[in-house]
Amino acid sequence: MAFLSDIFSRLGRVARGQANAGVDVIEDATFESTVRQTVADMKTELNNVVRASAVAMSNYNRLDAEYQKYVRQSQDWKDRAGIALDAGKEDLAKQALAKKAECDRQVQSMKTSVEQAQATSEKLKSQVAELKRKIDEGERTATTLVARKNAAAAQRKVAEAMAGVGNADNAFAALNRFEETVSKEEATAKAFDQLASTGKDDDLEKQFAELGGHSVDAELAALKAERAGTQRPEPPYIPRELPGPSASISTGEQAGEKAKA
Amino acid sequence: MGPITFTVVGVLAALLVVVLMKLFEKPKAPPPQPVEDLANLKPQDARVGDVISISGAGDNMTDLDFTSDRVYWFQAGSRRWFDLTGPYHERRVAMRVELGEDVGVAVASEPRKLTLEDLGLSEDDMAQIDERQNTADSFEFDSRIWLYVLSREAQVTRHDQPQPVGFYCWEFREQDGNGIIMVRKESNEPFAVARYQAIPAGDVTIYRRS
DSSP: OHHHHHHHHHHHHHHHHHHHHHHHHHHHHTHHHHHHHHHHHHHHHHHHHHHHHHHHHHHHHHHHHHHHHHHHHHHHHHHHHHHHHHTTOHHHHHHHHHHHHHHHHHHHHHHHHHHHHHHHHHHHHHHHHHHHHHHHHHHHHHHHHHHHHHHHHHHHHHHHHHHTOSOTTOHHHHHHHHHHHHHHHHHHHHHHHHHHHTTOOHHHHHHHHHHHHHHHHHHHHHHHHHHHTSSOOOOOOOOSOOOOGGGGGSOHHHHHHHHHO | OOHHHHHHHHHHHHHHHHHHHHHHSOOOOOOOOOOOOGGGOOGGGOOTTOEEEETTOSGGGOOEEEEOOEEEEEEETTEEEEEEEEEETTEEEEEEEEESSSOEEEEEOOSSOOOTTTTTOOHHHHHHHHHHOOTTOEEEETTEEEEEEEEEEEEEEETTEEEEEEEEEEEEEETTSOEEEEEEEOTTSOOEEEEEEEEOGGGEEEEOOO
């Protein structure tokens, strides 16, 4: 059972890790559209607030128009009452004042509602303005975020390419591999060349060749003398000075000078 | 480990694979639908039913808020503009929006109704001004100088009356100011005068109900 518990625990850890990685991938792939959708959601919310504000403001405008009508009518009846009084028609003035009182009652009853509606309307207007400002700011932030995200992704790609840690078909990695192959082949060729030339000294060979050439001449001379039978053959020619062992590493010029000597 | 345990582990592993495959599936996120931006409606977008709020243009420097209930579309040659009107404090106010490359916005909120006589002009004056078509012509009204801009035939269409109505119009602009005076003359109708004040388009906020 302990074994199974361990397995499940590890599987759970793997699943959580993969799930997180998967969500990261999804977020990464849909970053821009997610950010834009967030802004769009905010705008939808703002539209709802604007609509609600428009309804409230429209109601206030209607209520205010009604209220203003009663205020004006009250003033009209007061003016008429004055005219009636001036004309000595007190009864008419009384009727006008009664009408004015009616209008005043309407004005009184509406006043609180109008004031409340006006306060609500003003508050909604300032709230819409504030929300609009915040959403504008959010939109700017979203645009900046998307640009930064894109820039970061581009930077990461360049860095990966430069470091050669990109995917297998990375062009830089391929070029590096080609360069290594060519260098290896060049090194091999050089090694073979060195091997082939080990222990070989052209100057020394030449001098020995020349030495060998002198012996043949001496032998030819001896043969001629023998044939003629007149005198003893001359001893073979021996150069007065043989180049020392160090001559094998002398420069070409030195070897040439010695050869002339 | 018995066969049952193996089976359970196998089933769980298969489920895990399915979950992981679902997770790594590239989601096809639909592009966000363009949202109607009601918070940034411009004066030229305004229409009947909208609540118009003009900052500081109302009485006592308050906001001029009115619910538009009529729109008049004007055309004079290539010039086009509309007046969106509505009730405000027992009178009718209007927002005039001149369409074109540069959108001009003006508001008419004069409490008193102006007449040609208020301007100190007569019908003969208007006829002479029209005949001269001289932009140096001017008259004085309300301690300001008003310069002649144009006079010509035009037509107006009300939103609920599709048949356009022809009229003759004169336009004057305040010298060194933002005032506009429009004089209209329809046949068999008296001269109608409207005074507007040009305002920045940014002072206008449109609230749309739907």
